[in-house]
Amino acid sequence: MLTSSSGAPIVTQPMLAFFAVLFTFPLWAEAAGLYHYLGVEIAIFIIYALGYNLLLGYAGLPSFGHGAFFGIGAYSYGLWQFGPLPGVFLGLAAAIAGAALAAGLVALFLSHRRGIYFALMTIAFGQIFWFLSIRLRGITGGEDGLLNILRPKLNVGWFSVNLSSNATVYYGVAILLTILIVLLWRLVHSPFGTALQAIRMNEMRARFAGYRVWLIKWTVFTLSGAIAGMAGALLALTQESAYPDVMSLHASGFVVMMTLIGGGFVSFWGPVVGALVFILARDVLGAATETWLLWYGLLFMVVMLVEPEGVVGVWLKLQARLKRLGPQPKPAEGKVSL
Amino acid sequence: MDFLQNLLPHLLNGLALGLLFALIALGFTLIVSVMEVINLAHGSLFALGAYLAMVIINPDLAGWGALDAFYMGLPLGARYVIALVFAPLLIAVLGFGLEILLRRTYGKKKEYGLLLTFGAALVLEETIRLVWGPGEKVMPTPQTLSGAFIAGDMIYSTYRVYATVFGAFAIGMVWLFLDKTPYGAIIKAGAHDSEMVRALGINLPRLQMLVFGFGAALAAIAGIILTPIWGLRPHVGVDATIPAFLIIVLGGIGSFWGTVMGGIAVGLAVGLTGAYASDWSLLSMYLLLVAVLTFRGRGLFGKKTALEA
Numbered sequence: 284m285l286t287s288s289s290g291a292p293i294v295t296q297p298m299l300a301f302f303a304v305l306f307t308f309p310l311w312a313e314a315a316g317l318y319h320y321l322g323v324e325i326a327i328f329i330i331y332a333l334g335y336n337l338l339l340g341y342a343g344l345p346s347f348g349h350g351a352f353f354g355i356g357a358y359s360y361g362l363w364q365f366g367p368l369p370g371v372f373l374g375l376a377a378a379i380a381g382a383a384l385a386a387g388l389v390a391l392f393l394s395h396r397r398g399i400y401f402a403l404m405t406i407a408f409g410q411i412f413w414f415l416s417i418r419l420r421g422i423t424g425g426e427d428g429l430l431n432i433l434r435p436k437l438n439v440g441w442f443s444v445n446l447s448s449n450a451t452v453y454y455g456v457a458i459l460l461t462i463l464i465v466l467l468w469r470l471v472h473s474p475f476g477t478a479l480q481a482i483r484m485n486e487m488r489a490r491f492a493g494y495r496v497w498l499i500k501w502t503v504f505t506l507s508g509a510i511a512g513m514a515g516a517l518l519a520l521t522q523e524s525a526y527p528d529v530m531s532l533h534a535s536g537f538v539v540m541m542t543l544i545g546g547g548f549v550s551f552w553g554p555v556v557g558a559l560v561f562i563l564a565r566d567v568l569g570a571a572t573e574t575w576l577l578w579y580g581l582l583f584m585v586v587m588l589v590e591p592e593g594v595v596g597v598w599l600k601l602q603a604r605l606k607r608l609g610p611q612p613k614p615a616e617g618k619v620s621l
Numbered sequence: 622m623d624f625l626q627n628l629l630p631h632l633l634n635g636l637a638l639g640l641l642f643a644l645i646a647l648g649f650t651l652i653v654s655v656m657e658v659i660n661l662a663h664g665s666l667f668a669l670g671a672y673l674a675m676v677i678i679n680p681d682l683a684g685w686g687a688l689d690a691f692y693m694g695l696p697l698g699a700r701y702v703i704a705l706v707f708a709p710l711l712i713a714v715l716g717f718g719l720e721i722l723l724r725r726t727y728g729k730k731k732e733y734g735l736l737l738t739f740g741a742a743l744v745l746e747e748t749i750r751l752v753w754g755p756g757e758k759v760m761p762t763p764q765t766l767s768g769a770f771i772a773g774d775m776i777y778s779t780y781r782v783y784a785t786v787f788g789a790f791a792i793g794m795v796w797l798f799l800d801k802t803p804y805g806a807i808i809k810a811g812a813h814d815s816e817m818v819r820a821l822g823i824n825l826p827r828l829q830m831l832v833f834g835f836g837a838a839l840a841a842i843a844g845i846i847l848t849p850i851w852g853l854r855p856h857v858g859v860d861a862t863i864p865a866f867l868i869i870v871l872g873g874i875g876s877f878w879g880t881v882m883g884g885i886a887v888g889l890a891v892g893l894t895g896a897y898a899s900d901w902s903l904l905s906m907y908l909l910l911v912a913v914l915t916f917r918g919r920g921l922f923g924k925k926t927a928l929e930a
Contacts, residue, residue, distance in 0.1 A: 345732050347659075392914050400874060400919065402659055402735065406866050411907040418900060532859060536661070536739045543736060574751055580743030587737040588725050 291472035297552060298464060305457050309450050319449040320521070325562045326456045327517045332541045332554030333467055334510025339539065340547035340554070341471055342503050343483030345402045348409020349511055349538055351389075352382040354416055354530035356512025357519035361429040362422070371437045371446070371455075375516050382512020383505050385412065390504035394497040397486055406532065413530040428526025432519055449521070456517055463510070468551065479503055511538075537561070544586055546595030556594045629775055631896040632889065637781045638864075639888015640788025641847045645865040646872075646880045647795055648839030654812035654875045655832045658723060658734040663840050663865070664858030665745035670712045670841025671760060671848040671857070672753055677704035678761045698763040705845055709838035716837030720830045742858075749855045758853040760845070784846050791842060792881060799877065808832055812875065864891075864903075867910050873923025882921060 308322050331353060338344045359381030363374040389408045396404055416423050423429065437444040437455065446452055470476055478499050481489040490496045519525040528534060545557020564582065568575035590597055645667060652660045678700045682689035692700070719741055726734040766783050769776050799805035811818045811828050819825040844861070851857060864887055872883030887906040895902035913921060 339732070345735070347735075392911075392918070395918055398731070399653060399657065399659060400870075400923075403866060403870050403874065404914070407870050407907075407910055410863050410867070411911070414903060414907060418904065532661075532863070533743075536736075539732070539736060540739070543732065548730065574747055576743050577747035577751065580740045580747065583740030584722070584737055584744070587733050587740060588722060591726070591729065591733040591736075 291468075293465065293469060295468070298468065301464070301552075301555065302461055305460065306454075308457075309453055319453050321562070321566065323449055323453045323456055323521050324518075325559055326453065326460050327514050327521070328538075328541060328558040328562055329555050330456075330460055330463055330517070331511055331514035331538055332545070332547070332558045333463060334507045334514065335538050336542045336547040336551075336554040337467065337471070337479070337503055337510070338507040339542055341476065341479040341483065342500065344397075344500065344504070345539070346405040346409075346504070346507070346535075347402050347532070347539065348389075348405040348407070348412075348535050349508070350530045350532075350535035351409045351412035352386050352508035352511040353515035353518075353534075353538075354525070354527065355385050355412065356382040356515030357525035357529060358416065358423055358429065358515075359512065360516035360519045361432045361525040364432050364435060365429075369433075369435045371435055371520070374435070374520070375513060378512045378516030378519075379509045382515065383509035386508020386512075387501070387505040389508075390501045393504060394501040406535075409530070409532065409535050413527060413532075416527040416530055423525075423527070426527065428524055428528075429519075430524050432523045432525065434520060434523060446520075452521055456521075459513070459517070471551065475499070475502075540583055543591065544583070544593050546593030546597075546599075548596075549592050549599060550595040553593055553595045560594060626773060626775060628893070628896065629773075630777055631892045633777060633781055633785060633892075634895065635889040635892020636885065637784040637788060637850070637888070638847075638891055639885040640785060640792060641843045641884075642861075642864045642868055642888060643881045643884025644788055644791055644795075644843040645840050645861060646868040646884055647792065647877070648836035648843075649862075649865055650869055650875060650877075650880055651808070651812075651832055651839075652836040653869075655808060655815070656720070656723070656727075656734075656829050657731060658726075658738065659731075660719075660738045660833075660836070661735060662719065662738040662741040662745060663836075664860075664862030665742045665749075666712050666716065666837045666858070667840040667844040667847075667861050668749060668853075668855065668858035669715070669745055669844075670708050670838075671844035671853055672749055672758070673711055673841075674704035674708035674845040675758060675760055675853065677707055696763075697761065698765065701761070701763050705842070708845060709841040712841035713834035713838040716834040717830050719837075720833035723833075724826070746855055746858065753855070755855060760848045760853050762849050780849060784850065787846055788843075791839075795839070796877065864906060867906055869920075871910050871913055871920050873920035876920075876922035876924070879920060879922030 305326070309319055312319060312322060335346070335349055338346055338349075356378035360374045360378040363369070363377040389405075392408070393401055393404055417426055419425075434446040434452075437446055444451060444455075446455070471479070478489065478494050481492065481494065482496055482499060486496055515525075515529065518529070541557040541561040542554045543557065544560055545555065546553035547557065564579070565575065568578050572578065586593070592599075645663065649660060649663050652658060652663075678697070680692070682692060719738070722741075723734050723737060726737055762780065766780050769778050771777070799809060807818065807823055807828060811823075811825065811832070815825055815829075818828070844858075847861060848857060851860070868880060868883040868887050871887065872879030872881070886909060890905040890909050891902045894905040917923070
């Protein structure tokens with residue numbers, strides 16, 4: 284298999300398995316009782332959670348206002364489509380740029396902070412953007428948000444793809460997710476990724492080792508915000524609207540939940556599993572009862588009490604137990620590469 | 622002079638808001654300092670406290686006969702005082718329960734505790750919606766506190782004066798408790814170095830439980846006083862905690878006077894801008910925060926503490 288300079292393979296077996304599931308989903312979705320739109324939503328939230336986990340799982344920086352950048356991406360994309368040059372790629376670029384700009388600005392205040400200071404300040408900044416999104420009615424449409432963002436045609440070279448069906452959108456999002464997974468896998472196994480983990484384990488020691496910690500923190504925050512912006516833009520494209528709900532404190536909390544419930548602290552794949560479980564659980568509970576948020580909250584509490592390392596954490600423990608029957612001890616600290 | 626006089630009612634509004642925000646923030650800060658947990662359920666405890674007080678003031682006792690006749694025969698003022706005592710106590714008990722659950726997350730990653738309280742916040746908010754419905758409720762207040770009075774040429778709302786005085790009084794009591802009693806000394810020591818406190822033979826788990834309950838009760842008290850001004854709806858907890866978060870960051874985490882000053886500054890900023898552009902009044906507190914953080918990264922009175930590790 285291809286390997287990168289640091290020795291980690293560029294494409295791994297779990298990756299291939301995931302891509303196989305990802306790209307065949309529209310073929311068996313209806314047979315399994317699912318629908319294309321659900322797949323789009325799950326893929327978008329996987330993008331969001333993967334970007335978020337760069338910050339939480341790898342660098343150990345708990346942002347509780349990440350919904351802001353998701354929302355800014357959605358609004359930037361929507362506003363771009365109302366402008367003179369509508370188009371998918373330009374819209375996505377505008378969303379990524381807008382979210383990165385906002386995240387970069389916020390990160391200037393945050394990159395010297397850690398722990399509870401960091402978390403509280405992300406909440407505060409998240410609220411600023413949420414407030415602006417509601418109050419800047421002339422730009423964002425206030426509480427209603429931006430409506431009727433028409434899906435533009437996707438022009439790739441000479442081809443022109445009509446995005447009116449959710450299946451087409453799904454494949455577009457799946458391609459982006461594939462690229463993102465390969466890039467992020469490469470990134471977390473690069474020296475930069477190692478530095479992120481060094482900061483998570485002991486920030487002071489990382490600084491003494493010569494890393495410019497604040498710059499690394501600034502970069503990862505901005506990058507993570509930009510990815511959230513891309514996810515937001517994709518959701519705006521799919522739903523043909525952008526609204527302030529995604530920027531609220533609750534929505535920001537949900538991405539943290541997604542990341543942790545899957546096992547973001549113990550595996551690269553944690554956020555992928557988490558987003559999947561999160562959206563499916565929402566659909567199942569939402570169909571079964573009006574008060575799904577109540578059960579959702581209880582579910583989270585139970586997960587945090589019983590198995591805070593999430594689904595992948597359980598899986599790894601089972602695997603370790605099986606392995607204990609044979610020789611080979613398990614490394615305790617650090618990322619486990621699946 | 623005219624100009625200043627026109628501003629006076631707005632200053633009073635701002636001061637009332639600021640002191641009550643500070644009260645919410647103080648409870649939150651105590652919990653952060655002693656347990657290193659960001660209690661995202663704080664707003665829900667605030668709201669639930671107000672709902673419970675509403676029920677205690679006007680309970681549905683039909684079918685209880687004599688008890689109903691006796692209790693509802695009490696003047697509204699008496700029932701209000703009963704609510705002001707018992708609703709926070711009930712919330713404190715709920716806080717004990719939450720803290721006991723939180724114990725499983727101590728010593729692990731801090732995010733786990735934070736997310737446990739986030740789950741609790743969802744549960745509490747949905748429970749409120751389930752029991753009392755999604756609509757707006759009215760928090761009853763005694764007759765003597767409602768209405769308005771005239772001083773000079775301006776009309777003042779009696780309730781806002783009461784809220785201001787009550788807020789200042791409550792903060793003063795918290796300060797006396799923390800600074801002048803041996804229990805306060807133990808709490809402060811616990812915030813500084815909990816291991817050492819345990820080594821000195823103090824029952825740390827019990828201390829943590831009591832502090833969590835105390836912080837929760839402060840939120841409930843603020844909820845009872847603030848909701849007649851703000852209205853009582855399931856979402857009110859989130860609306861109230863957001864300024865509290867800002868105040869804590871603004872004043873410096875773990876600092877008593879920083880929190881109080883931050884609260885007053887935010888309250889005055891919101892009150893004064895409310896006089897000119899009410900839609901944008903909340904923006905002023907965000908701008909205030911950004912301005913302060915630009916020059917003082919840890920807030921007004923913030924020091925480098927163990928909380929940053």
